Amino acid sequence: MDPAYIGFENVTKSFGTVPVVSSTNLSITRYSFVVFLGPSGCGKTTLMRMVGGLDSPSSGTIRLDGEIVSAPDRRRGMVFQSYSSFPWLTVEGNINFGMRYRNDLSVEERAARVTHYLRLIGMDDFRTSYPNRISGGMRQRVAIARTLAAGSDVLLMDEPFGALDALTRERLQVELRQIQREERKTIIFVTHDVEEAVFLADRIILFSARPARILRDIDVAAVLGPERPLEAREGEAFFRLRNEVLHMIRNETGGQR
Ligand SMILES: Nc1ncnc2c1ncn2[C@@H]1O[C@H](COP(=O)(O)OP(=O)(O)OP(=O)(O)O)[C@@H](O)[C@H]1O
Ligand SMILES: [Mg+2]
Numbered sequence: 001m002d003p004a005y006i007g008f009e010n011v012t013k014s015f016g017t018v019p020v021v022s023s024t025n026l027s028i029t030r031y032s033f034v035v036f037l038g039p040s041g042c043g044k045t046t047l048m049r050m051v052g053g054l055d056s057p058s059s060g061t062i063r064l065d066g067e068i069v070s071a072p073d074r075r076r077g078m079v080f081q082s083y084s085s086f087p088w089l090t091v092e093g094n095i096n097f098g099m100r101y102r103n104d105l106s107v108e109e110r111a112a113r114v115t116h117y118l119r120l121i122g123m124d125d126f127r128t129s130y131p132n133r134i135s136g137g138m139r140q141r142v143a144i145a146r147t148l149a150a151g152s153d154v155l156l157m158d159e160p161f162g163a164l165d166a167l168t169r170e171r172l173q174v175e176l177r178q179i180q181r182e183e184r185k186t187i188i189f190v191t192h193d194v195e196e197a198v199f200l201a202d203r204i205i206l207f208s209a210r211p212a213r214i215l216r217d218i219d220v221a222a223v224l225g226p227e228r229p230l231e232a233r234e235g236e237a238f239f240r241l242r243n244e245v246l247h248m249i250r251n252e253t254g255g256q257r
Pocket of ligand 1: 015020038039040041042043044045046047210
């Protein structure tokens, strides 16, 4: 296994004279689930956009599988807080749209992938529904399916469940963790929510207030293991770790989230 599937080497970012990311070094292992946790405005979205190739570092480099990231490509798919689906396309049409650049796939192969990912997100019955007729949680699932269908190895998720109610959010967290394991994806996931971070992560990177600097690198997998059924949230190990992370945030970021 390559220890530095995604690598940040002395990455900094400033907008004008405002430093947003302090010199950052980070190695992310392939097939791991890494959560970026940090106070509002610290630079998390900026970090994600740089991994996605939508923004470039002011200095330093980001590599994916050894190659310097310079522009978006289909190996990295982004899922944002508010999913912009195409209202004139059905659920099926939206997932298909994710494959628009896949000239290597025949029409039949695309159709098979749509079916596969519709099942995976449990939305077979909503194939022909339009986005304005499905719930916010379903729209987020469609966004995830669209990114998976596109064939992205890396999912960059910026508070994708932020707008959802607690129960839907919990359900999608369990599903996402399962999908990540089954489909062997590498995920970077941004959140403010400590419970969400602990439940999802193999590893939490805790950032300081702006300019973002890594404060802690927390090995969640060592404590909770790889399987995260819903019941994992009720265990003592989960609570202990959640409290520890909350304390770190209070002590080291001045209590902001
Ligand atoms: N294109 C830009 N031009 C100028 N400043 C920017 C730009 N993008 C972000 N910033 C600034 O960089 C800082 C970090 O922003 P960023 O969106 O990365 O934070 P964040 O950690 O994602 O915050 P939140 O948790 O609220 O989403 C903010 O102060 C923001 O105003
Ligand atoms: Mg953000």
